Amino acid sequence: MSGVRVLAGTKKGAFILEADSKRDRWKIDGPFFAGWEIYHIAGSPADPQRLYASQSNSWFGQIVQRSNDGGRTWESVNNEFAYDGIRGTHQWYDGSSRPWEFKRVWHLEPSPLDPDLVYAGVEDAALFRSDDGGEHWRELSGLRNHSTGSTWHPGAGGMCLHTILLDRSNANRLYVAISAAGAFRSDDGGTTWLPINRGLQSEYIPDPNAEVGHCVHRLAMHPAKPNVLFMQKHWDVMRSENAGDLWHEISGNLPTDFGFAIDVHAHDPETLYVVPIKSDREHFPLDGALRVYRSTTGGNEWEALTKGLPQEHCYVNVLRDAMAVDRLDSCGIYFGTTGGQIYVSPDGGDSWSAIARDLPPVLSVEVQTFA
Amino acid sequence: MIRVILPAALKVLANVNGELEVDPGEGATISAVIAAIEARFPALRGTILSHGERKRRPMVRFYACNSDLSHADIESPLPDAVVDGREPLLIIGAIAGG
Numbered sequence: 001m002s003g004v005r006v007l008a009g010t011k012k013g014a015f016i017l018e019a020d021s022k023r024d025r026w027k028i029d030g031p032f033f034a035g036w037e038i039y040h041i042a043g044s045p046a047d048p049q050r051l052y053a054s055q056s057n058s059w060f061g062q063i064v065q066r067s068n069d070g071g072r073t074w075e076s077v078n079n080e081f082a083y084d085g086i087r088g089t090h091q092w093y094d095g096s097s098r099p100w101e102f103k104r105v106w107h108l109e110p111s112p113l114d115p116d117l118v119y120a121g122v123e124d125a126a127l128f129r130s131d132d133g134g135e136h137w138r139e140l141s142g143l144r145n146h147s148t149g150s151t152w153h154p155g156a157g158g159m160c161l162h163t164i165l166l167d168r169s170n171a172n173r174l175y176v177a178i179s180a181a182g183a184f185r186s187d188d189g190g191t192t193w194l195p196i197n198r199g200l201q202s203e204y205i206p207d208p209n210a211e212v213g214h215c216v217h218r219l220a221m222h223p224a225k226p227n228v229l230f231m232q233k234h235w236d237v238m239r240s241e242n243a244g245d246l247w248h249e250i251s252g253n254l255p256t257d258f259g260f261a262i263d264v265h266a267h268d269p270e271t272l273y274v275v276p277i278k279s280d281r282e283h284f285p286l287d288g289a290l291r292v293y294r295s296t297t298g299g300n301e302w303e304a305l306t307k308g309l310p311q312e313h314c315y316v317n318v319l320r321d322a323m324a325v326d327r328l329d330s331c332g333i334y335f336g337t338t339g340g341q342i343y344v345s346p347d348g349g350d351s352w353s354a355i356a357r358d359l360p361p362v363l364s365v366e367v368q369t370f371a
Numbered sequence: 372m373i374r375v376i377l378p379a380a381l382k383v384l385a386n387v388n389g390e391l392e393v394d395p396g397e398g399a400t401i402s403a404v405i406a407a408i409e410a411r412f413p414a415l416r417g418t419i420l421s422h423g424e425r426k427r428r429p430m431v432r433f434y435a436c437n438s439d440l441s442h443a444d445i446e447s448p449l450p451d452a453v454v455d456g457r458e459p460l461l462i463i464g465a466i467a468g469g
Contacts, residue, residue: 035380059430059464060380060418076384076414080422 004326005070005368006344007051008336009038012360014053016071019355021328023346026355032074033065040321042108043070043368047115052134054105054120062104064120064134077134081105081122084141090124091153100124100144107321107364109164113171121161125152125178127190140190143176148195148212155179155215155234156280162320163219167226175229175244180215183231185244196244200233217260218320222269230272230299232262232320237274239299250299255286261323265348266331270298273325273333273349275318283338284315292335294349308352309343316341321364328369336362373404373449374459378431381419381462385412390459399454401433401445419462420445430465 006017013031032038036055044050049070055063062081065074081102089097103123111117116133126144128137143149152159160179167173172189175196182197200214215234222228231238231247235258238247251257256276265271272295278286285291289311293302316339326332333345340359345352372392382388393411395403402425409416416422419431425445427433433440436450436458452458 057380059378059428060384061421061428062417063384063414079417082423 001370002328003370004328004332005043005048005370006324006334006342006355007041007043007071007364007366007368008342008356008359008362009041009053009321009364010336010340010360010362011037014038014041014055014071015356015359017342017355023328023332023344024353028356029071031360032071033063036063037104038363039104040107040364040366042110042366044110044115044118045112046110048368048370050110050115050133052108052110052118054108056104062102064105064108066134078130078136081120081126081128081137082139083126083144084139085145088145089150090159091151093154097150100126102126103158106160106162107164109166112166112168119164119166119174121164121176123158123160124154125159125161125181127161127164127174127176129190140186142191143184143186143193146184146193146195148181152178152181152212163216165219165221165229167221168223169226173226173243175219175221177216177219177231179217180213180234182212182214183216183219183229183244196240197247198245199240199247200231200238201236201249202234218262220262220264220272222264225269228269228298230262230264232259232274234258234280237262237299250295252295252300252302254293254302259318260320261318261335263323263325263333265333266325266327267329268296268331271296271348272299273323274302275323275335277317283317288312288314290314290316290337292333292345292349292352305345305349305352307350308345314339319363322362324365324367326367326369327371332367334365334367336365338362372456373399373407373453374456375404375408376459376461377408378462378464380464381415384414384418387412398446399449400447401440401443401449401460404449404460405445432463432465434461434463435459 002021008015013034015030041053051067053065087100092098107121109119120128163177165175220230229240290309292305316337322336338361375391393407
Protein backbone atom coordinates (compact mmCIF):
# COMPACT_ATOMS: atom_id res chain seq x y z
CA MET A 1 0.00 0.00 0.00
CA SER A 2 1.37 3.41 -0.84
CA GLY A 3 2.11 5.84 1.94
CA VAL A 4 4.68 7.97 3.64
CA ARG A 5 6.97 7.86 6.64
CA VAL A 6 7.96 11.20 8.13
CA LEU A 7 11.18 11.31 10.13
CA ALA A 8 11.29 14.17 12.60
CA GLY A 9 14.28 15.20 14.68
CA THR A 10 13.52 17.35 17.70
CA LYS A 11 15.27 18.94 20.65
CA LYS A 12 14.21 16.03 22.85
CA GLY A 13 14.13 12.96 20.64
CA ALA A 14 13.10 11.53 17.28
CA PHE A 15 9.58 10.81 16.09
CA ILE A 16 8.36 8.65 13.22
CA LEU A 17 4.98 9.52 11.72
CA GLU A 18 3.31 7.23 9.19
CA ALA A 19 0.22 7.50 7.00
CA ASP A 20 -1.25 6.02 3.88
CA SER A 21 -1.38 8.01 0.66
CA LYS A 22 -4.37 10.04 1.82
CA ARG A 23 -2.15 11.49 4.54
CA ASP A 24 -5.10 12.30 6.77
CA ARG A 25 -4.68 9.73 9.58
CA TRP A 26 -1.31 9.40 11.24
CA LYS A 27 0.40 6.93 13.50
CA ILE A 28 3.07 8.62 15.61
CA ASP A 29 5.87 6.67 17.27
CA GLY A 30 8.43 8.11 19.65
CA PRO A 31 10.22 9.67 21.23
CA PHE A 32 13.21 7.62 20.20
CA PHE A 33 16.42 8.60 22.04
CA ALA A 34 14.27 10.57 24.48
CA GLY A 35 15.92 13.62 25.96
CA TRP A 36 18.62 13.87 23.27
CA GLU A 37 18.80 16.40 20.49
CA ILE A 38 18.19 14.75 17.14
CA TYR A 39 19.58 17.18 14.62
CA HIS A 40 18.72 14.95 11.69
CA ILE A 41 17.21 11.59 10.85
CA ALA A 42 17.32 10.37 7.26
CA GLY A 43 16.41 7.29 5.27
CA SER A 44 18.37 5.61 2.50
CA PRO A 45 16.74 5.97 -0.92
CA ALA A 46 18.41 2.67 -1.85
CA ASP A 47 16.93 0.80 1.12
CA PRO A 48 14.09 2.65 2.85
CA GLN A 49 14.40 0.43 5.93
CA ARG A 50 17.91 1.77 6.51
CA LEU A 51 17.76 4.94 8.60
CA TYR A 52 20.47 7.07 10.15
CA ALA A 53 20.05 9.49 13.06
CA SER A 54 22.32 12.11 14.55
CA GLN A 55 21.89 12.06 18.33
CA SER A 56 23.75 14.51 20.54
CA ASN A 57 23.68 16.56 23.68
CA SER A 58 25.97 18.88 25.57
CA TRP A 59 26.87 16.31 28.21
CA PHE A 60 27.86 13.23 26.28
CA GLY A 61 28.51 14.53 22.77
CA GLN A 62 27.70 12.82 19.51
CA ILE A 63 26.09 9.44 18.85
CA VAL A 64 25.16 8.10 15.42
CA GLN A 65 22.31 5.61 15.29
CA ARG A 66 21.41 3.22 12.49
CA SER A 67 18.25 1.23 11.92
CA ASN A 68 17.73 -1.63 9.49
CA ASP A 69 14.00 -1.98 10.07
CA GLY A 70 12.56 1.44 9.40
CA GLY A 71 13.15 2.76 12.89
CA ARG A 72 11.68 -0.01 15.01
CA THR A 73 15.08 -0.92 16.40
CA TRP A 74 18.36 0.97 16.41
CA GLU A 75 22.04 0.34 16.99
CA SER A 76 24.72 2.91 17.60
CA VAL A 77 27.57 3.00 15.12
CA ASN A 78 30.87 4.82 15.17
CA ASN A 79 30.74 8.33 16.60
CA GLU A 80 34.36 9.33 16.01
CA PHE A 81 34.73 12.18 13.54
CA ALA A 82 38.46 12.86 13.44
CA TYR A 83 39.63 15.72 11.27
CA ASP A 84 42.12 14.59 8.68
CA GLY A 85 45.74 15.66 9.11
CA ILE A 86 46.63 18.92 10.79
CA ARG A 87 43.46 20.46 12.17
CA GLY A 88 44.40 24.03 11.34
CA THR A 89 42.39 27.05 12.37
CA HIS A 90 39.38 29.01 11.24
CA GLN A 91 38.27 32.49 12.13
CA TRP A 92 36.33 33.13 15.34
CA TYR A 93 33.69 35.83 15.86
CA ASP A 94 36.28 38.33 17.08
CA GLY A 95 38.58 37.71 14.14
CA SER A 96 41.00 35.56 16.08
CA SER A 97 42.04 32.11 14.89
CA ARG A 98 40.60 29.04 16.56
CA PRO A 99 41.42 25.36 15.98
CA TRP A 100 38.81 23.26 14.25
CA GLU A 101 36.90 21.29 16.89
CA PHE A 102 34.21 18.69 16.25
CA LYS A 103 30.94 19.52 17.97
CA ARG A 104 28.09 17.63 16.32
CA VAL A 105 26.60 16.17 13.15
CA TRP A 106 24.06 18.53 11.64
CA HIS A 107 23.05 16.56 8.59
CA LEU A 108 23.25 12.99 7.29
CA GLU A 109 22.85 12.38 3.57
CA PRO A 110 22.57 8.74 2.50
CA SER A 111 23.59 7.84 -1.04
CA PRO A 112 20.76 7.29 -3.51
CA LEU A 113 22.43 4.06 -4.66
CA ASP A 114 24.14 2.41 -1.69
CA PRO A 115 22.57 2.13 1.77
CA ASP A 116 26.00 1.82 3.38
CA LEU A 117 27.32 5.03 1.85
CA VAL A 118 26.37 8.07 3.88
CA TYR A 119 27.76 11.59 4.18
CA ALA A 120 27.79 13.64 7.37
CA GLY A 121 27.95 17.40 7.58
CA VAL A 122 29.39 18.50 10.89
CA GLU A 123 30.22 21.49 13.09
CA ASP A 124 32.97 22.79 12.99
CA ALA A 125 32.37 22.69 9.28
CA ALA A 126 33.61 19.58 7.56
CA LEU A 127 32.27 16.78 5.39
CA PHE A 128 32.70 13.15 6.39
CA ARG A 129 31.91 9.98 4.48
CA SER A 130 31.22 6.43 5.58
CA ASP A 131 31.24 3.51 3.15
CA ASP A 132 30.21 0.90 5.70
CA GLY A 133 26.99 2.14 7.19
CA GLY A 134 28.61 4.39 9.77
CA GLU A 135 31.15 1.92 11.14
CA HIS A 136 33.99 4.24 10.08
CA TRP A 137 34.06 7.89 9.06
CA ARG A 138 36.71 9.66 7.04
CA GLU A 139 36.90 13.34 6.33
CA LEU A 140 36.80 14.63 2.76
CA SER A 141 39.36 17.15 3.82
CA GLY A 142 39.80 18.89 0.49
CA LEU A 143 36.83 21.00 1.52
CA ARG A 144 38.16 22.23 4.86
CA ASN A 145 41.63 22.58 3.40
CA HIS A 146 40.43 24.87 0.64
CA SER A 147 42.64 27.95 0.48
CA THR A 148 39.86 30.02 2.05
CA GLY A 149 39.28 27.61 4.97
CA SER A 150 41.26 29.58 7.50
CA THR A 151 39.00 32.59 6.85
CA TRP A 152 35.70 30.79 7.43
CA HIS A 153 33.80 31.91 10.49
CA PRO A 154 30.70 30.72 12.32
CA GLY A 155 27.24 32.11 11.92
CA ALA A 156 25.08 32.69 14.98
CA GLY A 157 24.24 28.99 15.12
CA GLY A 158 27.82 27.83 14.88
CA MET A 159 30.09 26.99 11.96
CA CYS A 160 28.02 24.14 10.61
CA LEU A 161 27.96 22.21 7.38
CA HIS A 162 24.20 21.84 7.15
CA THR A 163 23.35 21.04 3.54
CA ILE A 164 24.59 18.18 1.37
CA LEU A 165 23.15 17.70 -2.13
CA LEU A 166 24.08 14.71 -4.28
CA ASP A 167 23.61 14.97 -8.03
CA ARG A 168 21.90 11.72 -9.02
CA SER A 169 22.94 12.17 -12.66
CA ASN A 170 26.61 12.64 -11.81
CA ALA A 171 28.07 10.64 -8.95
CA ASN A 172 31.13 12.88 -8.88
CA ARG A 173 29.18 16.05 -8.22
CA LEU A 174 28.31 17.13 -4.67
CA TYR A 175 27.23 20.42 -3.18
CA VAL A 176 27.50 21.55 0.41
CA ALA A 177 26.63 24.73 2.27
CA ILE A 178 28.25 26.11 5.38
CA SER A 179 27.17 28.89 7.72
CA ALA A 180 28.77 31.32 7.32
CA ALA A 181 31.27 30.34 4.64
CA GLY A 182 28.89 29.80 1.73
CA ALA A 183 28.20 27.16 -0.89
CA PHE A 184 30.76 24.81 -2.41
CA ARG A 185 30.78 22.28 -5.26
CA SER A 186 32.92 19.26 -5.93
CA ASP A 187 33.14 17.66 -9.38
CA ASP A 188 35.46 14.86 -8.37
CA GLY A 189 33.52 13.02 -5.70
CA GLY A 190 34.54 15.32 -2.87
CA THR A 191 38.29 15.44 -3.33
CA THR A 192 38.52 19.10 -4.36
CA TRP A 193 36.04 21.91 -3.89
CA LEU A 194 35.14 25.20 -5.50
CA PRO A 195 33.34 28.04 -3.71
CA ILE A 196 30.17 28.83 -5.68
CA ASN A 197 29.06 32.17 -4.27
CA ARG A 198 29.25 34.57 -7.22
CA GLY A 199 26.21 36.78 -7.40
CA LEU A 200 25.44 36.61 -3.69
CA GLN A 201 25.17 39.99 -2.00
CA SER A 202 25.39 40.23 1.77
CA GLU A 203 25.14 43.59 3.49
CA TYR A 204 27.73 42.69 6.07
CA ILE A 205 30.34 41.89 3.40
CA PRO A 206 31.58 45.05 1.73
CA ASP A 207 33.27 43.17 -1.12
CA PRO A 208 30.60 42.32 -3.72
CA ASN A 209 32.90 39.66 -5.17
CA ALA A 210 33.72 37.94 -1.87
CA GLU A 211 34.52 34.32 -2.59
CA VAL A 212 33.35 33.12 0.85
CA GLY A 213 31.71 34.53 3.98
CA HIS A 214 28.06 34.35 2.94
CA CYS A 215 25.54 32.99 5.40
CA VAL A 216 23.81 30.39 3.25
CA HIS A 217 20.93 28.86 5.17
CA ARG A 218 19.90 26.08 2.81
CA LEU A 219 20.24 24.76 -0.74
CA ALA A 220 17.67 22.78 -2.74
CA MET A 221 17.74 20.97 -6.07
CA HIS A 222 15.31 18.98 -8.17
CA PRO A 223 16.86 15.72 -9.39
CA ALA A 224 15.50 16.25 -12.91
CA LYS A 225 17.29 19.61 -13.22
CA PRO A 226 20.49 19.13 -11.27
CA ASN A 227 22.18 22.23 -12.66
CA VAL A 228 19.44 24.47 -11.27
CA LEU A 229 20.00 25.25 -7.62
CA PHE A 230 17.90 27.21 -5.18
CA MET A 231 19.16 28.90 -2.04
CA GLN A 232 17.62 30.45 1.02
CA LYS A 233 20.35 32.79 2.12
CA HIS A 234 20.28 34.65 5.44
CA TRP A 235 18.46 37.33 3.50
CA ASP A 236 17.52 36.69 -0.17
CA VAL A 237 16.15 33.71 -2.04
CA MET A 238 18.52 32.88 -4.89
CA ARG A 239 18.68 30.73 -8.00
CA SER A 240 21.49 29.43 -10.15
CA GLU A 241 21.08 28.03 -13.66
CA ASN A 242 24.62 26.71 -13.87
CA ALA A 243 25.39 24.51 -10.88
CA GLY A 244 26.19 27.47 -8.70
CA ASP A 245 28.61 29.29 -11.00
CA LEU A 246 26.42 32.37 -10.79
CA TRP A 247 23.41 33.21 -8.65
CA HIS A 248 20.58 35.67 -9.16
CA GLU A 249 17.92 36.79 -6.75
CA ILE A 250 14.37 35.43 -7.03
CA SER A 251 12.88 36.95 -3.88
CA GLY A 252 10.42 38.88 -6.05
CA ASN A 253 7.24 39.73 -4.16
CA LEU A 254 8.03 37.86 -0.95
CA PRO A 255 7.01 39.99 2.05
CA THR A 256 10.41 39.26 3.62
CA ASP A 257 13.18 37.21 2.11
CA PHE A 258 14.78 36.15 5.37
CA GLY A 259 14.22 32.51 6.22
CA PHE A 260 15.77 29.10 6.61
CA ALA A 261 13.88 26.36 4.74
CA ILE A 262 13.49 25.96 0.98
CA ASP A 263 12.37 22.98 -1.07
CA VAL A 264 11.22 21.98 -4.55
CA HIS A 265 8.02 20.19 -5.60
CA ALA A 266 8.67 16.51 -6.34
CA HIS A 267 7.17 16.60 -9.84
CA ASP A 268 7.71 20.18 -10.98
CA PRO A 269 11.26 21.56 -10.86
CA GLU A 270 9.93 25.12 -11.17
CA THR A 271 7.65 24.98 -8.13
CA LEU A 272 9.36 26.11 -4.93
CA TYR A 273 8.43 26.56 -1.31
CA VAL A 274 9.85 28.87 1.34
CA VAL A 275 8.68 30.02 4.76
CA PRO A 276 9.48 33.72 5.11
CA ILE A 277 10.61 34.75 8.58
CA LYS A 278 10.39 38.35 9.72
CA SER A 279 14.08 39.11 10.19
CA ASP A 280 17.37 37.90 11.59
CA ARG A 281 16.50 39.67 14.82
CA GLU A 282 12.93 38.35 15.03
CA HIS A 283 12.84 34.68 14.11
CA PHE A 284 9.09 34.34 13.63
CA PRO A 285 6.58 34.89 10.83
CA LEU A 286 5.47 38.37 9.84
CA ASP A 287 2.38 39.59 11.68
CA GLY A 288 2.16 36.34 13.66
CA ALA A 289 0.76 34.59 10.57
CA LEU A 290 2.41 31.34 9.48
CA ARG A 291 2.55 31.37 5.70
CA VAL A 292 4.31 29.10 3.28
CA TYR A 293 5.04 30.85 -0.01
CA ARG A 294 4.93 28.95 -3.28
CA SER A 295 6.31 29.96 -6.63
CA THR A 296 5.23 27.96 -9.68
CA THR A 297 7.49 30.00 -11.94
CA GLY A 298 10.86 29.10 -10.52
CA GLY A 299 10.92 32.18 -8.30
CA ASN A 300 10.10 35.90 -8.31
CA GLU A 301 6.32 35.39 -8.32
CA TRP A 302 5.15 34.01 -5.00
CA GLU A 303 1.74 33.24 -3.51
CA ALA A 304 0.94 32.88 0.17
CA LEU A 305 -0.41 29.51 1.28
CA THR A 306 -2.46 29.92 4.42
CA LYS A 307 -5.35 27.45 4.44
CA GLY A 308 -5.10 25.44 7.64
CA LEU A 309 -2.11 27.35 9.03
CA PRO A 310 -2.43 29.67 12.04
CA GLN A 311 -2.94 33.24 10.88
CA GLU A 312 -2.66 34.99 14.22
CA HIS A 313 -0.53 34.80 17.35
CA CYS A 314 1.95 32.44 15.76
CA TYR A 315 5.58 33.12 16.67
CA VAL A 316 7.40 29.94 15.74
CA ASN A 317 10.35 29.45 13.44
CA VAL A 318 10.91 26.85 10.71
CA LEU A 319 14.52 25.72 10.74
CA ARG A 320 16.67 24.97 7.70
CA ASP A 321 16.33 21.18 7.72
CA ALA A 322 12.67 21.15 8.73
CA MET A 323 10.93 21.05 5.33
CA ALA A 324 10.51 18.08 2.99
CA VAL A 325 8.39 16.87 0.08
CA ASP A 326 7.07 13.40 -0.69
CA ARG A 327 6.86 11.80 -4.15
CA LEU A 328 3.25 10.64 -4.19
CA ASP A 329 1.23 11.63 -7.28
CA SER A 330 -0.23 14.55 -5.37
CA CYS A 331 2.99 15.89 -3.92
CA GLY A 332 2.91 16.33 -0.15
CA ILE A 333 4.75 19.18 1.55
CA TYR A 334 5.86 18.93 5.19
CA PHE A 335 7.43 21.26 7.68
CA GLY A 336 8.11 21.35 11.39
CA THR A 337 8.27 24.33 13.71
CA THR A 338 10.15 25.35 16.81
CA GLY A 339 6.74 25.26 18.51
CA GLY A 340 6.56 21.51 18.06
CA GLN A 341 4.06 21.37 15.22
CA ILE A 342 4.48 19.26 12.10
CA TYR A 343 2.25 20.34 9.23
CA VAL A 344 1.39 18.44 6.08
CA SER A 345 -0.15 19.56 2.85
CA PRO A 346 -1.22 16.57 0.74
CA ASP A 347 -2.08 18.82 -2.20
CA GLY A 348 1.12 20.65 -3.00
CA GLY A 349 0.53 23.42 -0.51
CA ASP A 350 -3.10 24.33 -1.19
CA SER A 351 -4.27 23.20 2.24
CA TRP A 352 -2.52 22.25 5.46
CA SER A 353 -3.22 20.36 8.65
CA ALA A 354 -1.17 19.57 11.73
CA ILE A 355 0.03 16.00 12.08
CA ALA A 356 1.32 16.80 15.56
CA ARG A 357 0.97 19.97 17.61
CA ASP A 358 2.91 19.49 20.79
CA LEU A 359 6.24 17.87 20.04
CA PRO A 360 9.50 19.35 21.27
CA PRO A 361 10.99 22.04 18.99
CA VAL A 362 11.43 20.45 15.57
CA LEU A 363 14.96 20.52 14.17
CA SER A 364 14.51 18.47 11.03
CA VAL A 365 11.86 16.81 8.88
CA GLU A 366 12.42 14.21 6.19
CA VAL A 367 9.86 12.07 4.39
CA GLN A 368 10.09 8.66 2.77
CA THR A 369 7.61 7.72 0.05
CA PHE A 370 6.33 4.19 -0.46
CA ALA A 371 4.69 3.67 -3.83
CA MET B 372 36.32 -5.47 40.08
CA ILE B 373 35.44 -1.79 40.13
CA ARG B 374 31.86 -0.77 40.76
CA VAL B 375 30.70 2.03 38.46
CA ILE B 376 27.49 4.01 38.45
CA LEU B 377 26.74 5.57 35.10
CA PRO B 378 24.49 8.58 34.52
CA ALA B 379 20.97 7.67 33.46
CA ALA B 380 21.42 8.72 29.83
CA LEU B 381 24.42 6.47 29.40
CA LYS B 382 22.66 3.55 31.08
CA VAL B 383 19.98 3.83 28.41
CA LEU B 384 22.60 4.07 25.68
CA ALA B 385 24.41 1.00 26.98
CA ASN B 386 21.14 -0.79 27.77
CA VAL B 387 22.13 -1.56 31.35
CA ASN B 388 20.44 -1.20 34.72
CA GLY B 389 21.98 -0.52 38.08
CA GLU B 390 25.69 -0.62 38.79
CA LEU B 391 28.36 -1.95 36.47
CA GLU B 392 31.26 -4.06 37.57
CA VAL B 393 34.29 -3.68 35.34
CA ASP B 394 37.77 -5.10 35.40
CA PRO B 395 40.25 -2.39 34.45
CA GLY B 396 43.12 -4.85 34.26
CA GLU B 397 46.49 -3.88 35.66
CA GLY B 398 45.91 -0.22 36.47
CA ALA B 399 42.94 0.83 38.54
CA THR B 400 42.65 4.36 37.14
CA ILE B 401 39.74 6.39 35.78
CA SER B 402 41.28 6.05 32.34
CA ALA B 403 41.52 2.27 32.59
CA VAL B 404 38.01 1.93 34.02
CA ILE B 405 36.56 3.98 31.17
CA ALA B 406 38.56 2.03 28.61
CA ALA B 407 37.08 -1.16 30.05
CA ILE B 408 33.58 0.33 29.92
CA GLU B 409 34.08 1.39 26.30
CA ALA B 410 35.37 -2.04 25.33
CA ARG B 411 32.28 -3.67 26.80
CA PHE B 412 29.83 -1.06 25.61
CA PRO B 413 31.08 0.45 22.32
CA ALA B 414 28.05 2.74 22.26
CA LEU B 415 29.69 4.71 25.08
CA ARG B 416 32.93 5.42 23.23
CA GLY B 417 33.67 9.12 23.34
CA THR B 418 30.74 9.97 25.61
CA ILE B 419 32.76 10.26 28.85
CA LEU B 420 36.25 11.05 27.61
CA SER B 421 36.71 12.70 24.22
CA HIS B 422 37.96 10.71 21.29
CA GLY B 423 41.62 11.22 20.51
CA GLU B 424 42.82 13.39 23.38
CA ARG B 425 40.76 11.43 25.93
CA LYS B 426 39.91 14.51 27.94
CA ARG B 427 36.98 14.49 30.33
CA ARG B 428 33.99 15.95 28.55
CA PRO B 429 33.28 19.35 30.13
CA MET B 430 29.88 18.43 31.55
CA VAL B 431 30.89 15.04 32.95
CA ARG B 432 32.17 14.70 36.51
CA PHE B 433 33.78 11.89 38.50
CA TYR B 434 33.12 11.27 42.19
CA ALA B 435 34.13 8.59 44.66
CA CYS B 436 34.36 8.33 48.44
CA ASN B 437 32.70 11.73 48.86
CA SER B 438 35.44 13.36 46.81
CA ASP B 439 35.31 15.14 43.47
CA LEU B 440 37.87 13.44 41.25
CA SER B 441 36.92 15.40 38.16
CA HIS B 442 40.12 17.38 38.06
CA ALA B 443 42.41 14.55 39.07
CA ASP B 444 44.76 13.03 36.54
CA ILE B 445 42.75 10.26 34.92
CA GLU B 446 45.88 8.13 34.95
CA SER B 447 46.30 8.40 38.72
CA PRO B 448 45.25 5.47 40.96
CA LEU B 449 41.68 5.34 42.21
CA PRO B 450 41.06 5.40 45.98
CA ASP B 451 41.59 2.07 47.72
CA ALA B 452 37.92 1.84 48.67
CA VAL B 453 37.00 1.96 45.00
CA VAL B 454 39.69 -0.52 44.01
CA ASP B 455 38.53 -3.08 46.59
CA GLY B 456 34.87 -2.58 45.74
CA ARG B 457 33.66 -0.95 48.97
CA GLU B 458 32.75 2.27 47.14
CA PRO B 459 31.60 2.88 43.56
CA LEU B 460 33.05 5.30 41.05
CA LEU B 461 30.26 7.69 40.14
CA ILE B 462 30.19 9.17 36.65
CA ILE B 463 27.83 12.11 36.75
CA GLY B 464 26.26 14.27 34.10
CA ALA B 465 26.76 17.79 35.44
CA ILE B 466 23.60 19.47 36.70
CA ALA B 467 23.06 22.15 34.09
CA GLY B 468 19.78 23.37 32.78
CA GLY B 469 18.47 25.22 29.82
